[in-house]
Amino acid sequence: MSLEGVRGWYGPSQALHGVSLTVRDGEVLALLGRNGAGKTSLLRAVMGLLPRVDGSIRLRGVELRGRPPHEVARQGIGYCPDDRGIYATLSVQENLRLPPRVAEGGFDEAELLALFPNLAERAASAGSHLSGGEQQMLAIARILRSGARLLLLDEPTEGLAPVIVERIGALLRRVRERGYTVLLVEQNLGFAAALADRHVLLESGRVVAAYDGEALRRDFSAVAARIGV
Numbered sequence: 001m002s003l004e005g006v007r008g009w010y011g012p013s014q015a016l017h018g019v020s021l022t023v024r025d026g027e028v029l030a031l032l033g034r035n036g037a038g039k040t041s042l043l044r045a046v047m048g049l050l051p052r053v054d055g056s057i058r059l060r061g062v063e064l065r066g067r068p069p070h071e072v073a074r075q076g077i078g079y080c081p082d083d084r085g086i087y088a089t090l091s092v093q094e095n096l097r098l099p100p101r102v103a104e105g106g107f108d109e110a111e112l113l114a115l116f117p118n119l120a121e122r123a124a125s126a127g128s129h130l131s132g133g134e135q136q137m138l139a140i141a142r143i144l145r146s147g148a149r150l151l152l153l154d155e156p157t158e159g160l161a162p163v164i165v166e167r168i169g170a171l172l173r174r175v176r177e178r179g180y181t182v183l184l185v186e187q188n189l190g191f192a193a194a195l196a197d198r199h200v201l202l203e204s205g206r207v208v209a210a211y212d213g214e215a216l217r218r219d220f221s222a223v224a225a226r227i228g229v
């Protein structure tokens with residue numbers, strides 16, 4: 001997917017000031033930046049969820065900008081928002097089955113339940129009864145089932161215990177091994193450094209730096225200071 005000169009607004013207030021970047025097929029790309037840098041807004045712009053966007057957002061030659069969210073999803077993009085979007089009154093299984101299949105080749109339910117044993121045990125529990133970690137796993141499992149091959153994940157590790165964060169890291173490595181592409185918003189720099197192939201740093205709605213994995217590990221402290229962690 002490639003973004004060129006993406007600008008985005010909430011009413012009169014501009015959140016994105018001309019973002020250009022490429023997410024390569026099969027990579028995990030981390031979007032880093034302070035609170036308010038525009039990371040969430042960028043994912044929302046891709047999904048057609050920002051009120052006003054200009055510039056270009058292309059996936060395999062298809063222009064996504066200006067399309068409504070369901071059409072963007074149908075291009076094979078799965079979005080996991082920062083609130084995880086789990087329906088409190090639906091069961092785990094119902095939540096899992098909710099998003100429509102957008103393409104062939106997604107994980108089937110048995111495979112997902114094998115991959116997420118906690119969810120298998122809690123298949124009949126209401127979404128509201130899950131821990132934060134289980135909700136995050138369910139949110140990821142749900143988009144893996146949909147057949148989407150490009151996953152947009154907004155702070156999947158936020159507020160989770162280290163052991164759960166590790167599990168999410170292991171899961172995303174497996175997903176990448178299966179050829180998925182991941183665009184990840186992340187405040188946990190250690191997690192991003194251990195996982196992502198490349199990193200893009202946003203400040204005030206602009207790309208101000210980009211690093212490959214090795215460069216980020218080398219400049220870790222400087223980047224940490226810059227994003228305020």
Ligand SMILES: Nc1ncnc2c1ncn2[C@@H]1O[C@H](COP(=O)(O)OP(=O)(O)OP(=O)(O)O)[C@@H](O)[C@H]1O
Pocket residue numbers: 010013014015033034035036037038039040041042
């Ligand atoms: N619904 C909204 N209405 C108006 N302005 C908004 C809205 N959501 C975000 N903004 C503004 O857009 C800018 C970018 O915010 P965004 O949430 O994209 O940043 P972020 O890097 O994801 O930070 P965070 O980690 O805090 O979510 C900020 O100035 C923010 O105040």
